[in-house]
Amino acid sequence: MMVYTTVNLGKYWEVILFMLCSSYRNQRSPRSPGIETLHLDDPLFWAIAGADVVDYKTKQDFSLRYSTIPQVRQIEDALAPITFDDLRPFADPDAMRRAGVYRSGIYANSSRDEKVITRILSRLKTHYRNAVENGQIMIHEWM
Structure with missing residues (x-):
């Protein structure tokens, strides 16, 4: 049986992506929190954007991406321990604006x-x- 479920991130999708990717980068290099580039190999990036591109013509738009069963496991393992307190250091509206986070204006x-x-x-x-x-x-x- 095929089950279809969705999670609507609403206007916060890019804010959450910024916070998760900043958290990942900080784990790897605590001296430089924040993101300069997205880490496409990061399961926390995959949680929002997906791991692989279906159509390379749309790669820049991230319009349709997918995560395989092993990648879904990696995502779940990476997300499971995270709380808002872990993300709080990256909840900086000014840093989001400097990084060009599209929806940073909604986050205060x-x-x-x-x-x-x-x-x-x-x-x-x-x-x-x-x-x-x-x-x-x-x-x-x-969408």
Whole structure:
């Protein structure tokens, strides 16, 4: 049986991507937090954008990407321990603006933003945990 579920990240998708990728970079190089480039080999990047491109003609747009079952496991393993407190050091609206985060204007590092990001992070974790339990791949569609 095929199960189709979605997680709507809304306007926060790029904010979450910035925070997750900043967290990954900081783990690898604590002296330079933040992102200069996206780490396409990072399971936390894959959680939002997908691991592989379906159509190389659309590679720059990230319009249709997917994650295989082993990649979904890696994503779930990477996401599982993360809390908003882990991401808090990267919740800097000014750093987001400097990095060109498209939706940074919606993020003000307020308690409301923290609740929204925490809720989305929880949904992502559940989504990937269920996919691992059911042996499912992920299709990442950008609309």
